[in-house]
Amino acid sequence: MSSQITDAVVTITGGTGSFGSTMAKSLLAEGAAEVRIFSRDEAKQDAMRHAIGDPRLRFYIGDVRNEKSVQQVIRGTDLVFHAAALKQVPSCEFFPLEAVATNIQGSANVLHASIDAGVRSVVCLSTDKAVYPINAMGMSKALMEKTAMSIARANQDSDTTISVTRYGNVMHSRGSVIPLFLEQLRSGRPLTVTDPNMTRFLMSLAESVDLVKYAFSEATTGDLFVRKAPASTVGALLSGVARVAGVSDHEVNVIGVRHGEKLYESLLSSEERANAEDRGGYFRVPLDTRSLDYTPYFEAGEGENAPDEAYTSHNTERLDVDGVVALLETLPEIQALQAGRS
Numbered sequence: 001m002s003s004q005i006t007d008a009v010v011t012i013t014g015g016t017g018s019f020g021s022t023m024a025k026s027l028l029a030e031g032a033a034e035v036r037i038f039s040r041d042e043a044k045q046d047a048m049r050h051a052i053g054d055p056r057l058r059f060y061i062g063d064v065r066n067e068k069s070v071q072q073v074i075r076g077t078d079l080v081f082h083a084a085a086l087k088q089v090p091s092c093e094f095f096p097l098e099a100v101a102t103n104i105q106g107s108a109n110v111l112h113a114s115i116d117a118g119v120r121s122v123v124c125l126s127t128d129k130a131v132y133p134i135n136a137m138g139m140s141k142a143l144m145e146k147t148a149m150s151i152a153r154a155n156q157d158s159d160t161t162i163s164v165t166r167y168g169n170v171m172h173s174r175g176s177v178i179p180l181f182l183e184q185l186r187s188g189r190p191l192t193v194t195d196p197n198m199t200r201f202l203m204s205l206a207e208s209v210d211l212v213k214y215a216f217s218e219a220t221t222g223d224l225f226v227r228k229a230p231a232s233t234v235g236a237l238l239s240g241v242a243r244v245a246g247v248s249d250h251e252v253n254v255i256g257v258r259h260g261e262k263l264y265e266s267l268l269s270s271e272e273r274a275n276a277e278d279r280g281g282y283f284r285v286p287l288d289t290r291s292l293d294y295t296p297y298f299e300a301g302e303g304e305n306a307p308d309e310a311y312t313s314h315n316t317e318r319l320d321v322d323g324v325v326a327l328l329e330t331l332p333e334i335q336a337l338q339a340g341r342s
Contacts, residue, residue: 014084168201196235222287
């Protein structure tokens, strides 16, 4: 991977988010010639510029919805990491057409511009909420995946490799539950939890970056990659956060499952898992290369593998509180928190 990043020009859409900033630092450390951050928020760009302070980091104001601004930033780029998206479930529920415009049409703009510019590889970031989606955010990300696969299928002879990565909850990312729990503990407020028995996949920011890098180095166009990850109940996560924060006595307020939430999430559907290649730490789902000739699907089956069990946060490795604590203590933010208490 490093040899392909060295001296490369890399564009990160949505680059001021938690993933984007972590990815940018990693790319710069591996010798990228230039890292372009493409986003709409000039305040976040300015904060990132001062925080990282590397002249190889370049900032472009624009929106993935705007084809011209996308074309401008991608021109001359070797690699694209497409992270720009509307990610919050409530905002997408209330404004689903905005999710369509950013997550689906915006992604199509990035992919078409990348092919036109001769980009070597584009990795699109997706989410476990795209599997069996029940909310607008998950539905829009599922259609983003379908759009990426459709464009990959129609451009298999292109020099641009298109792939998709899916991941679950990224721990301590912006808007995630861990910073919320920590803030509630610091202020002495009750910890709010939807359902203590709800399970979620757990992945660090560093692991999410590794997943994207793995897709870049290993993908054949149209591939979908999932990194295997442990999960825990929300109750165990809550107890683990309290322990690493050094708080033994805290009130818990169970507020119930919110609109658009599931008891557990899935990283692979049963149909995808039946056709997935198990690569040890990863699953690879190859592109469905069927043609537009629908006749065979009416007259005969394709002999595909029978559906298997979906890969979910209920049937993956389940961490208890001790396991959650051990995982939390690998996070730089938690290490800094504990160092500050000592």
